Every structure is written in structure tokens, then in C-alpha cells.
Amino acid sequence: MSAPLADLVIAGARLHGHDGLVDVVVEGETIAAAGPRAGDGRVAVRRIEARGGLVTPSFVEPHTHPDKSFSRSRIGEVGFADDLMRRQVALKAGFTVADVEERATRFFTLAAAQGIGLLRAQVDIDSITRLVSFEGVMRARERCRDLLDVHVTAFPQEGLMKDAAALDLLRVALRDGADCVSGWPNNENSKEDELAHLDLVFELSQEFGVPIDANIDYFTDPTERMLEPMAERTLALGMGGRVSANHVGALETYADADAARVIAKVAEAGVSVTICPTNLSSGTRYRGVSRPHELRAAGVNVTAGTGNFHDNWESFGNLDPADLARLAYHALGLSHVEGVDLVWEMLTVNAARALGTAAGSVAAGQPADLVVFEAADRTTIVRGFGGARTTVKRGRVVAGRTASSWVADLPAASA
Template sequence: MTASETTTTADLIVEGATLDGATVDVVVRDGRIAALGPGAAGGVTAPERIAAAGGLITPPFTEPHSHPDKALSRRSIGPLGLPARLTERPALMQRQRDLKATFTRDEVAGRAGAFLRLAASQGVGTVAGQADIDTVTGLTSFEGVMDAREAHADLVELRVTAFPQEGLVQDPGAYDLVAAALAAGAHRVGGWPNNERSFEDQLTHLDQVFELAERFGVGIDINVDYFTDPTERLLEPLAERTVAHGMQGLVNANHVGALETYPDDDARRVIAKVAEAGIVVTVCPSNLGGSYPYRGVSRANELLAAGVTVAAGTGNLQDNWEPFGNLDPMDTARMAWHAFPLSDEDDRGVATAWQLVTGHAARAAGVPYGELRAGGRADFTVLAATTLTDALRNEPGPRRLVRGGRVVAGRAGELWTAPAPAGTR
């Protein structure tokens, strides 16, 4: 290939996309962005072209909180003869134990793989996923998720958290299982300290999570103060331990619903400590229902105002806890716009909602947020929507995920149609 051919041929071209308010072309060669800018594709040929028609181009979305080992397992509740309609937490917990006791490595890998393919079709390039590790499922769920991760590495980057759902104190043996998962490649250590039986055991759980994080040199992805219950008070000791262990910026806290119920003075004190500790808070807007007490969306606006990075994720998907979900970041962002609420911020609220599933979500997952630039890796998502507001409206249209310079997944555009009455236009 001659020098002139090198500059006039490419592997993929995106024409007429919207980036930061400007119309640009993107030229991809050898897995990297060779050129980016207005008219950059002029005179360049490629075997594959995307006519963006003004659609937004963005680094791939990030799903910051999910459970791929449990995803799509709800369909097994009936065949296993488990109770179908439950709302109270103890009964839901027992049904989850009964479900995961039947999990096999291959079955988990199959469901987790379908979960990752769904994520990719929505333009998600990185998923932070927790895998249960306890004496009920052992390492089965973790190993199945890791198998799915390897099989789908070209589609999605899956960051796996070793998650002791049943506790570390009340589930003897879980600590060693979590350590084994971390030794086998888990990216972060998780926890749910509120699930322990006493406050002293809850603090021990926290301490063991930090001990494991330091031992294996990993970050922390912890579920804390799950419910809108004012007696749940572990966010503050989490922040204090984060500073004491020098782990600022390395801790993601999920749910944090109890913060909603604190007296305002207590909430301000705790939020200031969370900000000092550099803890990212990830909430799930769909958690406004489905269990009692509901899990809420924390004090998201107050956290944001204090400088805390707040992300929004899916949480559970078609499993014991949640019958719905489609992993679409635009649905998550729109629900957050309503739930926080961000509506009083007008257009700024839409931009904030977008950040919850892009840059902020990447921080929550513990990965850098990519920048689209010439010379950078060609990882991006192309949407049909031309503005952030239209993106959150989630109107029909194609969406494509590009990773390493190849279109690896996406969804086809469909039109909403209905016959117009005679005589109308």
C-alpha cells in the first residue's frame, strides 16, 4: 500500500455525527481514530460507512451497577416452585438463596452472556457487575460470570466485583471464598455490611472489606445503607475508613437510600465526609419500588452540590428483585431526571442526567472515561438522536456500538407507525 493510499483509505467512516455541538466525521483505521473533525472523511474511502445524519457520537456508555449472575433468572421462579409474589425483604432474601442454590457455572455463563449482549446492543461498552460469592453458591456464580466475560470481551468490558451477598460475619467461609475470587481475577471487592446481625458485626464486615482491598490491591464496590431506613448508618463509617486507609477515589457506594431519611444536619455532615473521601455514589432510579422498604435514590442533588460524583445504574434485571429492565442507559437517565428530580434545572438537568450514565458512570465502575480524539482508540457509540434531550426521549432510531474500530453491536431503527385519517397530512 502506497503512502497516498494509506491516507485515502480507512476501515470505517462515520459521516456527519454531532460531537460537542459540532458536526464531525470520524475516520477509523487499524482500530484507532485516524482523523476527527468537520469534513475529515472528504476523499477517504472505507468498506463500512455510518451515515450519522447529525446523530450524537459519544464514548460508549457505562453500566455502573448490575448483577449479571442473577440477570434473567426470574424465569426460573415458577418452574422451581418458588413463591411468585413477594414484597417483604426476608422472603425475598430466602427466594434468592433458593434460586442461586440451583445455579450452575454454565447456566450462569449463559444468562450473563445474554445480559452482556443486551448491554452491547444498547451502546454500553463497560459493565460493572457484582457476582454473589457465599456458602450458598460458592464460586459458581463468579466463575460463570468470568466465563461470560471472556467469551464477550470483544463486545463489552466487564469489571467483576466479588460480592458477599450473605455477609462476611454471619456467613463463615465467605471471606475465604471472596479472597479466592480476588486471587482468580475479580477486579474489586464488594460487600453489604447492613446485612449483618449487629452493628458491631457490620463494622467488622466493613473492616474485612478494606482488609481484602488492601491485601489484593483492588478498589471497593460496596452496597451500603440499601433501604430508606433511618437506622442504617454505615455510610459515615465507610467514608471515615476510606480516608483512614488512604483509599480516596477508590470506593464506589451503591444505593445509599437511608441517607434520604437522615435529619438534615446529619445528612450534611455525612455528605461532607463522603465528598472528602472521594466516594462515588451510584443509585438505581428503578429502586423507587419493588420491595419494602423501597431503596430510594439517596440525596442525589445534595451529593452533587457537594462535589460528589453520582452515577445511575440498572441494579437488578429480570431476576428475583426486579421483573423489568432493558439495560438502556437512556431509560436510566430519564428515570433519574424524574426521580432526583433534575427537572427544575431545565437543560442543565438533561446534561446532568447524561453524565450519570457516561463520565460519572465510568468513575463509578473504576475505569477512565474515554475521550474521542485523533490517535485514540476507536471506541464509541453512535445514536440517532441529535440532541441530549432527544436522546433521553429515546425515540426510535438505530444505535451502534464501535469497539476497536469495528461495529460490534447495535439496534436497528424502527418507526412508530399508524395510519393517518383520510384527508390529513
């Protein structure tokens, strides 16, 4: 009898927290077996020799803006260096569908090469870009559908009350395939309008049966107070697990008793919180990283996201989850290598939960959405020495990166 054929065998890999090496056998889109010598006697269409490298479920990126990515170099053309909001309007006015598609495709392919298997993409929808950014991102998502899964979030960047065209455009995007609805209530002109904006986001969520992925209490400004009403609405509508609040910097500035009350409501409601570690340094105002430890202690699902990338809002980034993990590690004020597990969970298990799914594990029956690193352990990877990596999506080897450095010959070591 001939040996059973596997689609992929990853041989000699290391699992986090386990001694010894395992083989991972993949059939179709699923892990058929994972264990010591599980690949013995299996003929495989494709074989990866892991040589002791870590194999891990792929990463989940909960907060990005691919429509604006790779546009930073144009900022010289649009000016207004001191006013992010005006500058972004000028920048977006020049976007075309083909241009957004090209930049978003670059963004998604980079994400896949870095080991991201699922990503949430906020896309501006407003009277400036109308549906141009949405169409460009939808095309890019389609082109990259074998590389990674993308949840598109319809984001009324310029407001819902301030920008009268946005509501109808959001409805079109949600009808035409957007997976989530977003909002940024604090970006309205009055407290009443902020609440009206928040209510519209919940109404759209109910109308289209989609989760909410909104930017909430963005600046470190104690008058930004939308997280509490968001939690109350989530609770009232029984939407726990389907609502995410991004940034939440203002919580840092609340009096401790106020913060404790709001955090308890967020936990009870089941709202996830995504912090953006780059908010510590970018933009024209300090934006903070919320209160991740208190949120976690109360039972809130806390994750971390990249946010902006080479655009009006943020100059840097490489979409490497190892880099984001290190930024999150420092943003959380951690100082022990055990903290690496905490941030790794934020970028896998917790981020997946925020997106309404499960992160998976390297075990029989689980989806074959994996990353194989050259390095053997999480700490080495977060230190930036992960080496080459290979991304497996739905059982297929779809992307990866090499990592090499070199030096000229050294003199011999002293005796």
C-alpha cells in the first residue's frame, strides 16, 4: 500500500510551551495531525523543514487603515503640516480606486508575508473619498483572498452629523460587502452630536447585522466620554462580543473612581478594547494607551493594533507582529520576559476574539493558518531575531520573508 498523501508536512517544528519537536501534517485546509514524528511515512505535496523553528497560529491584526497606507510621501504635496484633519482631506481628495487598490494590495501582501492571517481594515467613507477608498480596498481584498482574510470596516472618518453625505454612503458600503460598521463620535461638534453619532452606529449595526469597530475617546482628554454610553448600548442590545473600542486614550485621564466605573461597565457589556502603542509618540497630541492593566484585570478583552501606517497620521510601521508585540510590551510597561506571552496573546487569541472568531491552535482538526519561524521561541522573535518566516493560509504556503545579515571576515578569536 502506498503512503497516505498529505498536502503539506511541516517537519521538526517547535510548539510554544512544549519540549521536543513535532511534525504538523496538513490535509486540505485543516491540520490532520500534530505531534512527534506525525509526518513519518507521509508523502507530502509540499514539505517544510522547520529545523526546530516555532510553528504558531497566524496573527490577527485588529486595527488598520490600508486605504491610506503608503500615502505619507504625498504629504509634501498637500501641506498643512500642523493640522491632521485638514491635511487628510487634501490627501484623500487625490485618491482614485486604482491607486487605493495598488496601495492596499501592497499592504495586504506585506501583512501576509509577516504572518498575519486575519486583519480588520477600517476604510474611510465620507463626502471626500465617497466610495473610492472602499472600492479600492474591496478590489485589493479580492486579489489577496488566498493570502489572508480581511474584514472591511466602513468608517465615517469625517463624522456622521458633520458630514451629511456619510450615512447614505455607509449604507451602500454595508449593502455591498463591508463586514463591520465604525464610527468616531468624538469627532463631532457637540456632545449631543457625539451621542447621535454613536446611536447611528448602533442603528446601522442592527440594520445590517454587523459588528461595531469604532474609534472611541481617542485623545487624552477627560471630556471625551463615549466609552461609557457605548458600553451601555452594547449591554442594552445584548451585543457583547460584537463591539470593539479602538484607542480609548481618554480613559487614562479620568479620575480613578470614574475610570473604575466605566471599566466595570465595559467588562459587563463584553466590549473589546484595542490599544494602539504608536499613539504614544505620533500625531500632534499625545494620545495615550488607555488603561490596559485595569481593563484586563476587570476581564475586558484587550488587544493591540497597528493603526495608521505610512500616512497622514503615522510615519512608520512594518506590519511585523513581532514589532507590534514589542511596542505593546513597552506601552504596557512590562519588564519581564513572561510579559512576552501576554502581548503575544493580545495579538492572537484576544485579537481573534475581538473579531468574533477563535485564534486556533496547532492541533489536529484546527485550521491550517500558521506561521513557521526560523527562531525557536517567542522571546527571540519579539527581540527581532525571528529570522525567516513562512506563512501558511488554508493549508497552502502563500507568503514569507527571509532575514539575513552579513559581516566581512573577522580576525581569528584570540587564543
